[in-house]
Amino acid sequence: MCILAVVARGNAATRPLRPAKMGNLFLRSPFTLVECHFALGSLTIMTYCVAMRLHAGLVFLSDSRTNAGVDQVGTFRKMTVFENPGDRMMVLMTSGNLSISQSIRQIISERTAANGKNIWNATSLHEAAQVVGDAVRTVYQRDAKSLREFGIDFNVSLIFGGQIKGERCRLFQIYSAGNFIEAHDETTYFQIGEAKYGKPIIDRVITPATPLDEAAKCALISMDSTLRSNISVGLPLDMLIYEDDKLAVTRFVTIDEKNPYFQMIRNTWGQQLKRVFESIADPVWNAAPDASAHALSVTTIQSQPLRIAPQQTLVQQGGSDSSTC
Amino acid sequence: MCILAVVARGNAATRPLRPAKMGNLFLRSPFTLVECHFALGSLTIMTYCVAMRLHAGLVFLSDSRTNAGVDQVGTFRKMTVFENPGDRMMVLMTSGNLSISQSIRQIISERTAANGKNIWNATSLHEAAQVVGDAVRTVYQRDAKSLREFGIDFNVSLIFGGQIKGERCRLFQIYSAGNFIEAHDETTYFQIGEAKYGKPIIDRVITPATPLDEAAKCALISMDSTLRSNISVGLPLDMLIYEDDKLAVTRFVTIDEKNPYFQMIRNTWGQQLKRVFESIADPVWNAAPDASAHALSVTTIQSQPLRIAPQQTLVQQGGSDSSTC
Numbered sequence: 050m051c052i053l054a055v056v057a058r059g060n061a062a063t064r065p066l067r068p069a070k071m072g073n074l075f076l077r078s079p080f081t082l083v084e085c086h087f088a089l090g091s092l093t094i095m096t097y098c099v100a101m102r103l104h105a106g107l108v109f110l111s112d113s114r115t116n117a118g119v120d121q122v123g124t125f126r127k128m129t130v131f132e133n134p135g136d137r138m139m140v141l142m143t144s145g146n147l148s149i150s151q152s153i154r155q156i157i158s159e160r161t162a163a164n165g166k167n168i169w170n171a172t173s174l175h176e177a178a179q180v181v182g183d184a185v186r187t188v189y190q191r192d193a194k195s196l197r198e199f200g201i202d203f204n205v206s207l208i209f210g211g212q213i214k215g216e217r218c219r220l221f222q223i224y225s226a227g228n229f230i231e232a233h234d235e236t237t238y239f240q241i242g243e244a245k246y247g248k249p250i251i252d253r254v255i256t257p258a259t260p261l262d263e264a265a266k267c268a269l270i271s272m273d274s275t276l277r278s279n280i281s282v283g284l285p286l287d288m289l290i291y292e293d294d295k296l297a298v299t300r301f302v303t304i305d306e307k308n309p310y311f312q313m314i315r316n317t318w319g320q321q322l323k324r325v326f327e328s329i330a331d332p333v334w335n336a337a338p339d340a341s342a343h344a345l346s347v348t349t350i351q352s353q354p355l356r357i358a359p360q361q362t363l364v365q366q367g368g369s370d371s372s373t374c
Numbered sequence: 375m376c377i378l379a380v381v382a383r384g385n386a387a388t389r390p391l392r393p394a395k396m397g398n399l400f401l402r403s404p405f406t407l408v409e410c411h412f413a414l415g416s417l418t419i420m421t422y423c424v425a426m427r428l429h430a431g432l433v434f435l436s437d438s439r440t441n442a443g444v445d446q447v448g449t450f451r452k453m454t455v456f457e458n459p460g461d462r463m464m465v466l467m468t469s470g471n472l473s474i475s476q477s478i479r480q481i482i483s484e485r486t487a488a489n490g491k492n493i494w495n496a497t498s499l500h501e502a503a504q505v506v507g508d509a510v511r512t513v514y515q516r517d518a519k520s521l522r523e524f525g526i527d528f529n530v531s532l533i534f535g536g537q538i539k540g541e542r543c544r545l546f547q548i549y550s551a552g553n554f555i556e557a558h559d560e561t562t563y564f565q566i567g568e569a570k571y572g573k574p575i576i577d578r579v580i581t582p583a584t585p586l587d588e589a590a591k592c593a594l595i596s597m598d599s600t601l602r603s604n605i606s607v608g609l610p611l612d613m614l615i616y617e618d619d620k621l622a623v624t625r626f627v628t629i630d631e632k633n634p635y636f637q638m639i640r641n642t643w644g645q646q647l648k649r650v651f652e653s654i655a656d657p658v659w660n661a662a663p664d665a666s667a668h669a670l671s672v673t674t675i676q677s678q679p680l681r682i683a684p685q686q687t688l689v690q691q692g693g694s695d696s697s698t699c
Contacts, residue, residue: 131684265657269657
């Protein structure tokens with residue numbers, strides 16, 4: 050969105066100064082947005098991350114694009130693994146302001162809360178999510194006021210999931226306020242960042258019973274749709290597959306533009322989609338009432354648009370107008 | 375988005391009071407948003423509309439859902455046709471605040487601007503778009519201040535296209551400030567409202583050379599993806615096809631849940647998508663370097679996640695903690 054803001058800058062005469070949205074960050078003018086980010090060196094992660102909680106385990110996928118304008122595009126990894134093999138494996142993915150995300154990660158790695166809990170001794174993933182939420186609040190206390198003085202909201206969104214010995218796999222989405230919700234069978238996945246482009250394919254194919262590799266394939270297709278439609282999301286991708294009860298990273302790969310599988314997905318999915326598209330019949334207009342196959346409209350039911358007919362006086366004004374031209 | 379705001383209301387303890395976005399309307403609290411809309415009877419069109427400008431003519435598709443909360447969902451048509459057969463055919467689609475949209479439509483239908491121009495005598499679609507933009511500004515002058523006092527931004531977005539005798543087909547997107555941009559071959563389509571879910575399929579299949587009925591099919595698939603992923607978009611749909619140089623509505627249909635063609639699209643597209651999804655190979659992990667087919671990772675290149683190992687002191691705190699439990 051920051052990129053759009055810069056584009057808008059060049060087109061100030063033709064585009065309105067609409068509020069720019071960047072995660073939770075709303076500013077009235079894209080100028081302010083860009084200036085602020087240049088001034089603060091504050092990169093924003095307009096990311097796409099998705100995580101799925103399935104019977105077989107967990108799937109995590111993140112991109113790595115950050116930007117503070119078209120000439121300040123960078124690569125920062127948004128996925129962090131907290132692993133104590135045999136005891137726990139946890140993954141954190143972040144979207145929003147990069148300085149906030151990095152501070153949260155640092156605090157989680159190092160600190161123990163006042164109640165003695167840290168990410169390594171939490172006895173459940175719910176407790177670990179509280180540790181993450183507390184870290185969000187700590188950074189809020191430290192940075193939010195200063196950011197606000199530069200017109201920047203405290204903007205961060207996190208996905209946190211994994212397994213701690215003795216528990217099943219769990220998956221949480223954590224908000225800027227440090228509160229969180231958990232995924233259940235009815236909500237198999239969480240997305241943060243530019244979520245909408247890649248949502249339809251997940252809605253269509255993923256169920257809790259989907260095998261891990263099939264879910265990985267779906268996540269990559271979802272990412273491909275997002276990459277094609279939104280310039281603020283970019284390669285390389287981090288993909289992590291966690292198999293239930295392994296208590297360590299099962300499979301991990303960083304995917305760049307040369308990755309054979311992702312290349313195949315990008316080519317095949319687009320081609321196949323076009324093929325399916327072409328194989329679906331075009332609509333039949335004004336079909337006979339009994340010939341219902343592919344009838345978009347039938348002769349017996351004529352629907353009418355909300356139609357405004359010209360007022361004769363207004364049309365005539367036109368007549369006299371054009372005659373004087 | 376208003377619906378989400380209401381959901382958030384019930385979950386105030388678990389969800390943050392994040393800014394609610396409704397088109398150009400940004401409010402800090404969903405409570406304010408909902409109260410405002412109830413108080414003002416101000417329905418908001420969180421719509422999905424798409425229009426395409428092709429060599430063969432124009433395609434317009436709009437949904438008809440409006441809402442001011444889950445218990446105030448209504449149906450209002452968002453597509454209006456301004457037609458003077460043989461002379462001009464113009465279509466207006468609106469997204470945003472319903473009272474603003476309706477006022478704009480009323481003004482366009484009735485008034486002539488100070489310079490003598492109205493929608494019926496404009497000599498080009500660019501001039502007609504200016505008439506629409508002026509109407510937006512007239513409503514802004516009249517309503518924006520009062521709306522602002524209730525915390526509601528002046529929020530409207532329009533697609534306007536058609537043909538006036540002597541010109542080719544043209545298509546415009548008009549903003550809340552009354553300014554506008556025009557579609558060209560590089561930008562074949564405009565969307566307003568909940569645009570992201572349905573964007574990938576358009577990006578993949580539509581070119582300026584796409585025939586009208588094929589483009590209609592694509593618009594319906596794009597709408598289907600949006601309907602499935604977003605509750606704020608709903609049936610019935612208005613679809614209008616305009617064939618170049620007809621200077622009158624070529625084909626129009628209102629599509630409800632019983633429409634055979636749309637039913638077929640909804641079933642077939644989902645099924646075929648799943649079939650294609652299943653036909654694509656699952657990733658191969660840790661493939662041999664020469665067995666590149668579908669290799670997501672190879673044995674010779676082991677990528678590593680950003681991994682944080684436990685600090686022994688922190689883990690031990692856990693040990694003593696759990697031993698006291």
